[in-house]
Amino acid sequence: MHLDQATPEQLSQWEADLSAQYQTLQNQSLNLDLTRGKPSADQLSLSDALDGILKGDYRAADGTDVRNYGGLDGIAEAKQLGADILGVQLDEILVGGNSSLTLMFQTVLVAHQFGLQGPESAWKDLGPVKFLCPVPGYDRHFSICEQLGIEMVTVPMLASGPDMDQVEAMIKADAQIVGMWCVPKYSNPTGVTYSDDTVDRIAQLAKITNPNFRVFWDNAYAVHDLSTTPTRLKPIMDSCRQFGSEDSVIQFASTSKITHAGAGIAFMASSTANLKGFKAVLGTSTIGPDKVNQLRHLRLLPNMAALTEHMTKHAEIINPRFSSVLTNLDRAFGDSDLGAWEKPEGGYFISFDTRPGCAKAVVKLAAEAGVKLTPAGATFPYGNDPEDRNIRIAPTVPSVEEVDQAMQVFEVCVKLASVRAQLNA
């Protein structure tokens, strides 16, 4: 189906055919959900050994009684795992509670209100500040900025990561830009992994802007490969060391999509100077993270080899779902001008760009045919996708059959919305 070359008669005929197909789908009273970027029950069950794994031995490797108070930055073996995941040294890591989002919120808060390197480094004294947001991106990143009154400016995502020519130009031109959100591997939602060149250029941004600029490197899918020959992301701290910009990047990760989504452990990695400033504030709001749960995780996943083996089991569960989405998209839109998408080799999402002005209509049609999709616009700051194109597809929770069924509905909705838009153009 190529709408740009279609005659009005063809369009009208397609509209009639698709409306009939849509009507049939509606009559099936489906109830399917592709909105939730979370693990399925089968995935969660891979880690059920966590409860009871301590067998009465509550001592960390260094003898710490993990049951008691204390240890603001986590137990040593959890730090080692975090350092291995994020590619940093042991003194560059902090292990928190069950949420990397919380660590991100706290870090933006500290940088803004109190300063990561003393009060004179606080962004609040710079007047109104801004964050660069590659789009489409992760709505919860945008909510943090909105909550803290930080303006968001967007930059497009390419297959290699954010458009770095634009990023560099914007940062050079505007010293009020103090931060940038990145999901560098299997990006939420486009699924792309940043190229080595992109990583190197991001590590050099500190050179062209103010010293308190920080990159928020949310490596949420660091080990979430679906392929046995996974995409390699260049460890950004290696680049930072090369360019002397260790203070400019703060990394995050968690086990939320490795063990139990709501009951994992979270990691933050940065220069010792940034961590020192962060901990000075963190220490006024907690005596320490849940070290018992950290120890449980390290008993289940004592090292990277165990972690990698564990992740292959997730891949076995997720792969058929991703395949269903990608096969359906290829079949339906491979030979068309109706949309574009990447083929992620990991992560939780596939992102589909409709023709301009169609995303909201597709989501609405799908909802009315019993298929829930993430609201159009959610992947943009302020919920505003200026071209109304991006739709995030999250296939991990439903069964393979359900994903397949949902994608067939998706196909008809995209085609119908696109044809109708073209008819009205």
Place this chain on the structure above:
Amino acid sequence: MHLDQATPEQLSQWEADLSAQYQTLQNQSLNLDLTRGKPSADQLSLSDALDGILKGDYRAADGTDVRNYGGLDGIAEAKQLGADILGVQLDEILVGGNSSLTLMFQTVLVAHQFGLQGPESAWKDLGPVKFLCPVPGYDRHFSICEQLGIEMVTVPMLASGPDMDQVEAMIKADAQIVGMWCVPKYSNPTGVTYSDDTVDRIAQLAKITNPNFRVFWDNAYAVHDLSTTPTRLKPIMDSCRQFGSEDSVIQFASTSKITHAGAGIAFMASSTANLKGFKAVLGTSTIGPDKVNQLRHLRLLPNMAALTEHMTKHAEIINPRFSSVLTNLDRAFGDSDLGAWEKPEGGYFISFDTRPGCAKAVVKLAAEAGVKLTPAGATFPYGNDPEDRNIRIAPTVPSVEEVDQAMQVFEVCVKLASVRAQLNA
């Protein structure tokens, strides 16, 4: 020993005798620690069944899979337990992660920066604001204020709680006072429980000041009784309902000193209006608390009866330590003008007031004789005890023999410092 009636010759003789005794103690090379308000290993072991208690059943009572994301305010059965502990309704409670201190920090932050009831209720727009701090009090409360730039003004603690005449007068006179810290039961560190009259008067403070004034009611020792006929604290929400001031109090509690100190669950209770405002901000920093750990706790302590039974086991461990402190204080200072203290029926601390100007000297002498005490001044905002009198004694971690030994050192140090101060007066 009564210094006020002593002759210079008596004082000199005492100084010589006590110096000799102190020297003997110093020669013993002791290494004792009365600083830490945390459970002993024996107490922690009471809850070791937590790990493994789920036996593969990760479903909350309402069917929620606690392993996955979601549920910003906790699982229903945990809410019920929190509501029972704090004396509120189910819709007035939120269950968090492992730290009530974190909930307190977040609540002060939200009230200050964002407003608990919309942006127009934010304290930051009132100019420099203040908190009332009954003293002596809990240093981590004071650190929150200091971190957030909130000035602290002090009011004395009496045996019935804060001096309410002063509290009311100060609040009436100064609309910049937006908050007040309270540890209403077995107060940290004096050990007193607020009288019903004090509770009622605190619940009526909202009437005499601005609508955004909030009492931070840290009921950390709500169920931490050492007696079988425990002191009863009037539930403040009952008073608030009576006086129509439900929005004016925010309560906190946790299982930190019930189960595993660093791996418990925390509770916050307030009006539905306050909780709504709080959750609006909380939701930008987390997807939800660790519900698996909440479920573990509810399997161990399904109701108040189980909780009370559990707490009697703590009391059996703590009681001999408290007895040692109180017996030693009675024996050493019962017939003297050297100090004053309360006899707490629960909690974690005994608080000793020396003669004015002696606390620092006592702590220093004790340290040099191998007995660590909490730094003098720590129980006051900015670390400043203006009369240099208060010393917090935390006897739960050492063995009974160690507490006994440490208290004998304490006795000599108090006497020696007091006599020396009197000689130099």
